[in-house]
Amino acid sequence: MKQPLWIGGEYRAPSTYFELKNPYNLEVLAEIANAEQDDVHDAVTAAHQASPKMASMPAYQRAEILEKVAGYLAEEKEECARLISKEAAKPLKAARAEVERTIMTYKFASHEARRIHGETVPMDAAPGGEDRLAFTVREPLGVIAAITPFNFPMNLVAHKVGPALAAGNTLVLKPASQTPLSAYKIAEFFHRAGLPAGALNVITGSGSRIGDLLMEDERIKMITFTGSPGVGKYIRENSGLKRVTLELGSNSAVIVDEGINLDKVIPRIVIGAFSYQGQVCISIQRVFVHETIADTFIEQFINEVKKLKAGNPLDETTDISAMITRGDVGRTKEWVDEAVAGGANLRLGGHSSNGIFQPTVLVDVPLTEKVSCEEIFAPVVHINRYKTMEEAIELVNDSKYGLQAGIFTNDIHHGLQAAKRLEVGGVMINEIPTFRVDQMPYGGVKLSGMGREGVKYAVEEMTELKLISFKMDL
Template sequence: MLEAILASGSKAEVVQAAALRGGEWFSGGPQSERIGPYLRRVVSQAPVPGHGDVAAVLAYARISAPAVAALAPAFRAEILERASAAATENRHDLARLLALELGKPLKDGLGEIDRVADTFAVCAAEGRQIGGDNLPVAGWARGAGTTAFTYRAPVGVALAITPFNAPANLLAHKLGASFAAGNTTIVKAPPQAPAISTAIVALLLESGMPAEAVQLLHGDGRVGAELCAGDEVGVISFTGSAATGDAVAKAAGAKRLVLELGGNAATIVCGDADIAEAARVCARTGYTNSGQSCISVQRVYVQRPRFEEFLEHFTGEVAALTVGDPLDPGTDVGSMVDEDAAERVVRWSAEAADGGGRVLLGGERDGATARPTIVADPPAGASVVTEEVFGALVAVLPFDDMGEVVARCNQSRYGLQAGLFTRDIGQIIAAWRDLQVGGLVVNGSSNYRLDHVPFGGVKDSGFGRESPRCMIEDYTTVKTLMLRGMSLWGGRP
């Protein structure tokens, strides 16, 4: 399956994605078509789940869970390590699929596939560490004469609902960690990325993942809702918008959830910062993947005495970005996921200008390609400040003191990650303490992530942490064993 998909992508053919149900690939029946946002033609298609497909997948997952749990962590880790090597071996062809389906520039796609390889390797390493505890029960009188242990057991059936913006790496996180924990996983792929999702699942199977460990369905929110409601599912990991996350939670009911949702990330540039370097970093990370990242730089707050200086450097850096064909290795900014997304950038920049903001660059689109847009000093209530643009737009605003800017950042309903440029350790500690976010990047923008470091947010940015170690904890349950009359610690005098 992997070879066929990669070959079709390299020949510019329509890539036939497939679903995986009960250990069997199938691609027939009614199809949903994916139109490449840059090429403006059908680039891939996937089978639409038919009547009974969701029920069949859930039933197979239930009966398959014990077989996956019975595979020792060492062997699960070996499979993930082979998958890591396979991702590296096929990185160029996999990145090409990302460019075709999503308009993601090759340089960004290659970076994502490198992260897939890293993520599988980290999942393997964390899987080898799964264990338990010998509890100090004999330290209390009622525990004397008893020995107690715990270990982390697989939940059983996990559901992974993946987004379009990083469909390969976020699938690697969810599926890799779930398998490392000993679960069987149902994957609901994003409609915008059926081919790359199929390719990553196929890569794992060809690396030795047992058929019982994974199933894959394509489709829309209806399919996701049916899967969420399944009694067989023990844990759900979802990445996407806050609105869809709310729908997932309602459909799931009383199930364990890991929700990584939206953001309108802020980066603070203090007066003591290297302004040229801060501008360069914000320009590079504000328009990566056309700004379609939950931690993409959306709001930059610059201390007022250096505000215009920052704007001058930042505008120059953004103007130098190459916009165009995502299959061209020199392209920095490709297209957005679709024309509606690009139009949001145009519409919101115009709204900010109507309120007194200055559009210094961009504010226009060609199809699904939004020109990198800079809005200087928009009004506080503008959508580019209060909402998640998830696009190629950065708003730059002045501030006077740290207490003020932290308060302005915290007014957001989101709280995923923030950036801070300063050399003042006191400012760093205060920001880390006071900013209502899940993570703070110092002397970098909000848009920086290491895949083995805990990642997640507060408020409407969700809950849970999406790194392999944290996810394995979410994908397992603690089981306790108590041995009465069998104490390692001695008994009563």
Template sequence: MLIAQTTRSLQASKADSPIAIVIQAALDAEPKMDGTPAYLRATYLEDTANSILQNKEALAITIVQEGIKTIREARSEVLRAHTTLKLCAEEAKRNTGEVIPFDQVQNGVGRIGWTDMRPVGLVAAITPFNDPLNLVVHKVGPAIAAGCPVIVKPHEATPGSAKQLLALFRQNGLPEGAFQVIEGSGAEIGKQLVEHPAVKMVTFTGGKATGQAVAISAAGRPTALEMGGVCSTVVMADADLETAATRIVSGMFAAAGQNCLHVQRVLIDDAVYDTVVKSLVEKTGQIRLGDPMSEDTDMGSLISEASAQRCAGILGDALGLGATLLIGGEQAGKSFQPTLVADVPTTARIYSEEVFGPITVIERFQGLDQAVSRLTAADASLALAIFTQSLTVPFSLRRIRTGSIIINDSTDFRIDAMPFGGPFPAGLAREGVQCAIKSMSEPQLMCLNLN
């Protein structure tokens, strides 16, 4: 108790900086959240999920106006956020420990024991621009379900939907300070937040360089990192080629490729290479760019002109090394055309560096062993996909370091109940509602001597 009082006094003694203010409010809310029964935490989550549906168009418009999505993509994200909070409400009631059989050893006879799941404490969350509502929900929802106060630092370009979510939670009775949003740059505000001694757990979604910096700042504390990587998709000769092409193109250009599950490499069996490439080029050419508020627009722009220029630079590097441009490749301001490139040498940046834009590498392989060898040589990824009619071929991919293997769907297939993440350097720990709640909880053992 003395330590907690001292910590609060130290924070109060500092100037009223943004970090000091939100930390103090979170510390004030911590005992309230700890003492809130599971059914009431579930009620906050359930009621706010319903409020999201009631405000879906306003939330979608904010997502479009601040970020990179079309109105159709934004509406889909709002519906996912609704579902994610509903899942959190369900899991809030199921975050239980286990009974320990003490009589498994002689001196344990006459004793019973169990574990309770206790909230880990104040959670600091850093979120990106590409899913500015649902990825906030994926951190806030589990924290509330676990009984933890949470402070979110959204991407500086897209804070609006996070602030709208905060207003909905407050409208539905969540205690003051239990969820807060602080704006500012990651290098300044984000670093101060993560390094603060009152923060007991850090959860981050974003790029590799920033994620590694967060890991250093959070050293010694529980940390969940999702840092992306290069996701690949394999098309076998026995695949349903039309289905494969349709789903791969969707995974290439959703959110203009600004997706940690973006299909960046497509490896196609030599026997069907020409057929699949023809279909991919044709479907890519049908992607409609334009006003993101138009119902007819398929793909929006990148988050900034600098991001578009970075994509142009990565593509230029590949073309300069002898790659073949199949379609696209033009940049205009923040806009970048859907782009396919083949014959890319392994020394090109795009072969191993996450592009985070609408560019995909097409590769030919001969035999599954060759495909596996190429994928094994790459860094770990969040997801790997394969299109095949075989029940056994996908098991050959298990040796590849990836967080998930998706069969007959694109790498960007995801439901919000799934465990989500990848092995280092793609990530650390796992997200997804149930996994996140567990990571924001810690077991406390109770032992009762009946003798």
């Protein structure tokens, strides 16, 4: 199978292709188009030419297109889940959950398309503002470049495409090279739903090359990127006056206070740490447990992790499968070995087989080790002890990242203390930091990024506020 580019409402054959392999068994899935400079230019041109039509399209029509896409996804959700599972090595039950979330994201986008609005401004609140009627409206920015990662190849695409189209923008979408088929599938759905040609273009190939071309093109008004801090920083520094939103990952932490029901909490933390092999931006990487319950917590936690089944992502019972590349497996092994050499206690895992890194639990890890202070993006978690809530909060904040954090506690004062002092974009009280529903604001501070996703909040990022003032006493 050869997958061409999607530009201007039609497929375009490129001059070259690259092989796409299943991360689990390394089977060749397809040959994927490799976009050249002219292809990128033409994709931006198509989006630019479609921009006036999208900007003038009535809100209800944009909403209906998004509703249709949600419907197509619902009709073909099993096929879509299997597509995700093959190209991302995501366990099938997790892929199915992603498709269900993607359906909801497009439904939320449809709802938001119908309620984009401004507000009246009381001009006479200031001297000189008498006899004036003023109000604001929100207008689309124009062409938006969206760059998406491999780990949620349908839903994170939806979090950029959905709000952009809801607001009347057009897009050039660059999906991750490992998971392009999901993005092309979504483009087919939008074409079938009646989206104007050129409103959504999908280009694949070298991320750095395509990214540079998108940053240089003045017709692009915004870049929305999910990926690594290094690339995000580069985009921010080289995009001129373009609007930029960045979601750059984390090393998310959870605090476990004394007195909680471990039987209820531990299974949730295991899910938060090991879902999709830990390749989730808000995956739990650091667990800080009160010293009075630490030993009990560790034993119960390890017993729960041992229940996870590793294997083929298309197996209905698989919990853990291959990491996205064999190189990531090697990097993970190096970081774990370094931590053990530095004094960490390896209690479970620490090895791999056929691209699957076994669920790994480290205890009492020096916080200067990479497995603690960097984003490991792997099925590895460390458990450390703390004495006071003040210390626990300081341990969580001792990070260059700040996406989401969680705390389990029966003490309302501890919960509110954490909510106020944790330096993150979202605090989950009595929930794992890996929790996300698709209408909530989502984004981070520090090296975790800037701007917010969540459909309503992304629409605000993707529109321009205009003031209109009318003097009534001429």
